[in-house]
Amino acid sequence: MAVIRERRFPKANLTLDLPRQDSTSGSDCRQCFSLPPFPFPQPAAFPTAAVHSGGDHRLSDFEKIKVLGHGNGGTVYQVRHRRTGSVYALKALTADDSLRQQQIACEVQILRSTDSLFVIHCHGVVSAPSGDTSVLLEFMNAGSLESLLASRGIPFPESAISGIARQVLRGLSYLHSHEIVHRDIKPGNLLVNTAGEIKIADFGVSKIMRRSLDPCFSYVGTCAYMSPERFDPDSNSYGGNHGAYAADVWSLGLTLLELHLGHFPLLPPGQRPDWATLMCAICFGEPPELPEFASSNFRDFIGRCLQKDSSKRWSVAQLLVHPFIDGLDEGEFNRTFREIISPATVAVES
Template sequence: MELFGDNKGKALKMKIRIERLDETNPTNPRSPNSNTLKTSKCPSNETKLVQNRNPMAVIRERRLPKGNLTLDLSRQDSTAGTDCCQRFSFPQLAALPTAAVPSGGEHRLSDFEKIKVLGHGNGGTVYQVRHRRTGCVYALKTLTADDALRRRQITREVEILRSTDSPTVIHCQGVMHTASGDAALLLEFMDAGSLESLLARRGIPFPESAIAGIARQVLHGLSYLHSQKIVHRDIKPGNLLVNTAGEIKIADFGVSKIMRRSLDPCVSYVGTSAYMSPERFDPDSYGGHYDAYAADVWSLGLTVLELHLGHFPLLPPGQRPDWATLMCAICFGEPPELPETASSDFRDFIGRCLQKESSKRWSVAQLLAHPFIAGWDHGESDLVFREIISPAEAPVES
């Protein structure tokens, strides 16, 4: 596999064999990744790399001035599922103890009947459930505490959901715990799925008027979260949920972080690699940390661009690359070409979001005032979006 080098057009040459140690499938560009890896010796350097190195450090240290950059990734078993969630044994709703202790004594798992599985997220399964007594429909997200790291992630997600109160953030109705540390989050049910599923059902890109309304809602959500010193770190179409009223809400805080201090650094290599910003792949180039708020803006930019193009924007349609291809496309690749029909305001908006240097990216507040967002009539853009949702709405099982 040949990949071309930096933005100045200089080619690089190197061979690195990277073997993933985590349970993530590297062929899935939307799968979460960890920074735990091991590498073989590089032909030009006999020093063995230690584990837990930032992957970009491997490339940076072995970069040569000329040639081609070649990354030879070891493949996982071809029989493995393409969805990372298939590599774990997620608990079924009925298998969770019905004697789980509910927060505040308000709910028990036995109070709900399972309707169907909605999807899989960071370490858990999401179900559509119905309250037996009231008939109200909710989303129930089960989280398994496999180890200390997962227990910390569950604790953090619960803390964030309990502390947030915004119409642009998914609302948590209650939390139930088991003695082993597993948790079940009772969430509001978004009846139109996610932007990812909506785009897939629609089959064609969204018009700019609808995209402007979508971006405005997500920006308001990020503005609220950032004001609470919360960085999401996994903004993508699949984590932006939609209802038939046209509301968009940010969900899945499994890898989010509460910035306790204003200058608190972010160093964790978490989230979905396809939507990570360049500095998140290579934080060592930025003093060992990155501006997590600016990283959320990058992810938003890619998400908005995906809605405009109808496919993941940094790769050809249908291509499902390995991790290294994604990394090089994000860190070294040129911005994707937009269709001739794209407006100048949209082009400029995307350019403000997808600056490779985080310090040059616009803030959420600046983007809310951008002509692409502020120039559209809010009522018109929201109406167009609702019209898109209606025919593509997935049927709800009863």
């Protein structure tokens, strides 16, 4: 592969992160809004937003509660609006060069322009005296799929994975129909609330296809979840714009398989490899083996996502009507997912 010979990688945008084992196109976007409400009660401890959506705010309007995590190029805090008491997530973005400034501008544009039940909602931009940019986001009070998997300690049942997959696919359907490629789908970027909703977050390395800020197959995001063609963009396997969107499908397939196995699927549990090990596993390794108890529908669904040749990978529109998604039992999903997020509910209320 050409990438093995002489290729330089922008270190600021490429991470090797795996889940912390010890941590406590072309589809009709109208379908993104057809999911019925979940029966989980919304906790009273977190009032609905009282800040005008899309407005500009000041840091002094908020008090920091705690650090929630670190995303692409920024730190995310849990904050409370001093006047209303509403709780939000505040992502403080840092720019240390002109390229990063362009990426921040792109991330802010995406956050302020998207409007989907399955994409994290942006309430506006918060100005700082230093000139740094922060974005005010809805607070997902059950954490991420990564944190839920770590705290649970055992894999997710298929009924839960099917419901998760359908919500993420609807989010991707919306993004792709608006010419946005996420480029960093992974358990840590899929946030959850105790109403049973899963939303796509962290657009720090996302790409608006009609722009040319950087090549769509540049080395950004989390290396472990990159599709094979993103390691070798000189190959003929990525199929133009279809391949750009197909990269998100690969990452989703790995994410769902991780939830099913309880660990990152391409390596032995607990192994934390270097870049070369990951590249070999993704580009040259055999497809991950699923347990014997995995259903035939789930096996086929994952196989459609993890085709090494992106031109053979199913699109989001095709996956949405796959039997693993189309045959979702809403009642079973609600029951199993309530069990999964119940520890998070206890943590929030305490």
